[in-house]
Amino acid sequence: MEDVDHLAHERSKAQFDVEEMKIVWAGSRHAFEVTDRMSRLVASDPIFRKDNRTLLPRKELFKNTLRKAAHAWKRIIELRLTEEEASKLRFFADEPNFTELHWGMFVPFIKGQGTDEQQKKWLPLAYKMQIIGCYAQTELGHGSNVQGLETTATFDPLTDEFVIHSPTLASSKWWPGGLGKVSTHAVVFARLIITDDRDYGVHGFIVQLRSLDDHLPLPGITVGDIGNKFGSGAYNTMDNGLLRFDNVRIPRDQMLMRISQVTREGKYVQSNVPRQLVYGTMVYVRQTIVADASCALARAVCIATRYSAVRRQFGSQNGGVETQVIDYKTQQNRLFPLLASAYAFRFVGEWLKWLYTDVTQRLQAKDFSTLPEAHACTAGLKSLTTTVTADSIEECRKLCGGHGYLSCSGLPELFAVYIPACTYEGDNVVLLLQVARFLMKTVSQLPSGMKPVGTTAYLGRVEDLMQCHSTVKKAEDWLNPSVVLEVFEARATRLSVACAQNLSKFAKQEEGFLELAADLVEAAVAHCQLIVVSKFIEKLQEDIPGKGVKEQLQTLCYVYALNLLHKHLGDFVATGCITPKQASLANDQLRSLYSQVRPNAVALVDSFNYTDHYLSSILGRYDGNVYPKLYEEAWKDPLNESVVPDGYHEYIRPLLKQQLRNARL
Ligand SMILES: CCCCCCCC/C=C\CCC/C=C/C(=O)SCCNC(=O)CCNC(=O)[C@H](O)C(C)(C)COP(=O)(O)OP(=O)(O)OC[C@H]1O[C@@H](n2cnc3c(N)ncnc32)[C@H](O)[C@@H]1OP(=O)(O)O
Numbered sequence: 001m002e003d004v005d006h007l008a009h010e011r012s013k014a015q016f017d018v019e020e021m022k023i024v025w026a027g028s029r030h031a032f033e034v035t036d037r038m039s040r041l042v043a044s045d046p047i048f049r050k051d052n053r054t055l056l057p058r059k060e061l062f063k064n065t066l067r068k069a070a071h072a073w074k075r076i077i078e079l080r081l082t083e084e085e086a087s088k089l090r091f092f093a094d095e096p097n098f099t100e101l102h103w104g105m106f107v108p109f110i111k112g113q114g115t116d117e118q119q120k121k122w123l124p125l126a127y128k129m130q131i132i133g134c135y136a137q138t139e140l141g142h143g144s145n146v147q148g149l150e151t152t153a154t155f156d157p158l159t160d161e162f163v164i165h166s167p168t169l170a171s172s173k174w175w176p177g178g179l180g181k182v183s184t185h186a187v188v189f190a191r192l193i194i195t196d197d198r199d200y201g202v203h204g205f206i207v208q209l210r211s212l213d214d215h216l217p218l219p220g221i222t223v224g225d226i227g228n229k230f231g232s233g234a235y236n237t238m239d240n241g242l243l244r245f246d247n248v249r250i251p252r253d254q255m256l257m258r259i260s261q262v263t264r265e266g267k268y269v270q271s272n273v274p275r276q277l278v279y280g281t282m283v284y285v286r287q288t289i290v291a292d293a294s295c296a297l298a299r300a301v302c303i304a305t306r307y308s309a310v311r312r313q314f315g316s317q318n319g320g321v322e323t324q325v326i327d328y329k330t331q332q333n334r335l336f337p338l339l340a341s342a343y344a345f346r347f348v349g350e351w352l353k354w355l356y357t358d359v360t361q362r363l364q365a366k367d368f369s370t371l372p373e374a375h376a377c378t379a380g381l382k383s384l385t386t387t388v389t390a391d392s393i394e395e396c397r398k399l400c401g402g403h404g405y406l407s408c409s410g411l412p413e414l415f416a417v418y419i420p421a422c423t424y425e426g427d428n429v430v431l432l433l434q435v436a437r438f439l440m441k442t443v444s445q446l447p448s449g450m451k452p453v454g455t456t457a458y459l460g461r462v463e464d465l466m467q468c469h470s471t472v473k474k475a476e477d478w479l480n481p482s483v484v485l486e487v488f489e490a491r492a493t494r495l496s497v498a499c500a501q502n503l504s505k506f507a508k509q510e511e512g513f514l515e516l517a518a519d520l521v522e523a524a525v526a527h528c529q530l531i532v533v534s535k536f537i538e539k540l541q542e543d544i545p546g547k548g549v550k551e552q553l554q555t556l557c558y559v560y561a562l563n564l565l566h567k568h569l570g571d572f573v574a575t576g577c578i579t580p581k582q583a584s585l586a587n588d589q590l591r592s593l594y595s596q597v598r599p600n601a602v603a604l605v606d607s608f609n610y611t612d613h614y615l616s617s618i619l620g621r622y623d624g625n626v627y628p629k630l631y632e633e634a635w636k637d638p639l640n641e642s643v644v645p646d647g648y649h650e651y652i653r654p655l656l657k658q659q660l661r662n663a664r665l
């Protein structure tokens with residue numbers, strides 16, 4: 001009972017309107033209403049229970065996932081849910097499965113790359129789930145290097161077909177989610193070869209893999225699951241698959257032909273659009289991964305914050321209560337920047353969604369000018385937010401001490417499910433190198449008078465930013481958005497310019513890129529952190545209703561920025577943007593901001609509006625009733641079904657008897 005009181009007391013200390021903050025977090029009143037309704041719907045449905053997930057063997061786990069996915073689909077149809085509601089329902093069902101790839105990559109790929117006729121043919125089937133699709137790009141031998149893929153699609157003019165073939169073991173498709181056991185169809189990336197034996201590079205094709213009658217693989221197709229992955233439960237609910245083609249024939253019109261076409265005569269026709277549009281689905285998914293990062297980070301932070309308020313260690317005097325661990329400055333210094341990052345990623349995710357919608361509209365009007373920026377922003381922010389989120393989930397586990405290591409804390413499985421986000425949809429380092437390439441191109445065009453726009457507009461003020469020195473004289477001077485922005489812009493500019501100067505010393509730019517890759521990655525990170533800081537500051541320019549809500553967000557924005565400054569002090573001081581004295585003032589200010597966050601911490605994580613079902617964590621329970629529930633949970637473990645364990649007679653008893661005999665000797 002005592003623990004329950006702790007959180008009620010915490011909630012009573014909040015200095016802002018939590019209900020209004022929930023709406024800010026959700027993005028709008030409508031989004032809040034849908035999210036809230038769908039999360040409760042899932043939480044109240046026993047089929048979506050997930051407390052036994054980590055204990056099930058793979059086959060049972062997978063069958064259970066199929067059952068949940070089928071049940072989710074049944075509810076979506078019965079309740080006539082909108083696309084938005086359906087996607088929220090799947091999100092809160094919280095179990096990676098084939099439907100993510102079907103709705104998240106297969107359908108968007110057809111929408112983005114299919115002609116009107118192709119969309120008319122395939123989309124209705126996909127929308128009704130009469131076919132199930134996946135995204136088969138990566139191969140055993142190549143993932144990052146998409147241009148290096150080996151699967152071939154050779155045009156046969158005699159039959160008006162493509163022959164899909166896996167010429168080597170390394171060309172086997174490897175990893176696609178949903179492929180292993182479920183998908184009937186796949187978008188397959190293969191090198192297009194036309195009669196003249198010319199290789200036109202990688203293109204997307206729709207290939208049927210399994211019979212729609214008995215689910216058996218079609219002739220020429222070898223398909224299966226790639227095996228168990230990291231952690232128990234976790235991502236093993238997904239059937240990541242392998243796939244080989246032995247001269248499989250598909251009709252010509254199953255090449256997705258919006259961007260380029262092969263005619264009946266075998267002529268290759270490239271529409272007047274950049275060939276990189278074939279990578280468009282990856283840009284779309286990277287943008288959704290940024291939005292997901294804030295959710296996963298918020299989930300871990302919610303657990304760690306509530307538990308830190310419940311947990312007490314040391315500090316009792318005269319038999320009084322001990323100190324809540326959340327009151328230790330070290331705990332605050334580790335936890336509150338993560339809380340601030342969750343909010344920061346939420347807002348940059350909202351902005352990225354806007355950017356993606358904007359570039360999509362422009363592409364429809366044949367304006368390709370913002371495509372490189374959209375690619376750089378989605379790649380860079382995907383990399384930054386997933387790296388921080390993965391590291392932060394582990395930090396939250398440590399913040400919960402020993403109990404964080406228990407499965408029922410929810411953190412081990414969250415970690416295991418989340419960490420592949422640093423790899424899928426582009427390895428995070430490979431993606432940062434793309435950002436660096438974009439930055440180097442922008443810097444190299446400055447002398448010709450080219451004015452950078454969008455997120456690189458600050459580089460247009462390169463001369464000022466190379467010279468400026470921060471004016472901060474006292475700690476409170478850091479509480480000024482333009483002061484903060486200026487130092488982040490100056491640091492990003494100076495790191496990029498230094499890289500560009502070093503690159504110019506190489507005779508061949510590609511050689512320089514390889515040699516300077518580590519510095520280029522640091523410049524890319526600085527640029528991406530600047531984007532996050534600036535979008536948080538922009539968010540604060542909006543009219544944000546609700547008592548104290550804006551003030552809390554302001555505090556979190558400064559925590560986010562000043563903590564980054566502290567962590568990357570080397571960059572800021574070495575590039576001369578700030579002095580060591582100013583750095584120390586920033587740290588003083590940060591400490592004082594932690595004191596402002598402290599009374600609001602529990603309410604700030606309540607604002608995520610997560611149900612106990614979604615959190616699936618005894619440590620993060622809303623009521624804070626941690627110890628009785630931990631005690632109860634321990635007894636549910638299969639090992640505790642019998643008092644004496646299986647194996648006692650074979651292995652423990654003989655051992656004990658042996659020792660007894662030895663002792664007597
Ligand atoms: C229950 C909780 C679960 C939570 C999870 C929820 C989320 C669920 C979502 C997904 C589940 C996982 C699904 C995973 C799917 C996958 O992983 S699919 C496979 C993804 N693969 C990759 O991302 C491969 C990475 N590699 C690449 O993207 C590229 O090849 C590259 C490395 C970026 C480029 O290599 P390269 O230099 O060889 O590139 P080229 O093809 O020669 O092109 C060069 C120029 O093009 C520009 N470019 C590159 N990519 C793009 C793009 N996408 N858009 C626009 N422009 C692009 C590049 O900058 C070069 O431009 P330049 O010539 O001007 O310099």
Ligand SMILES: Cc1cc2nc3c(=O)[nH]c(=O)nc-3n(C[C@H](O)[C@H](O)[C@H](O)COP(=O)(O)OP(=O)(O)OC[C@H]3O[C@@H](n4cnc5c(N)ncnc54)[C@H](O)[C@@H]3O)c2cc1C
Binds near residue numbers: 142426
């Ligand atoms: C859980 C999961 C789900 C997936 N789902 C799908 C799916 O549905 N469909 C699909 O097609 N694929 C899928 N993938 C594959 C995924 O997209 C690739 O694994 C990813 O793009 C990374 O490529 P890779 O495996 O080739 O890594 P590699 O490129 O081999 O990376 C290995 C190491 O080399 C480094 N490296 C590589 N290139 C460079 C370079 N140029 N410079 C510096 N360092 C470099 C990387 O940083 C990394 O440290 C999935 C992967 C996972 C883990």
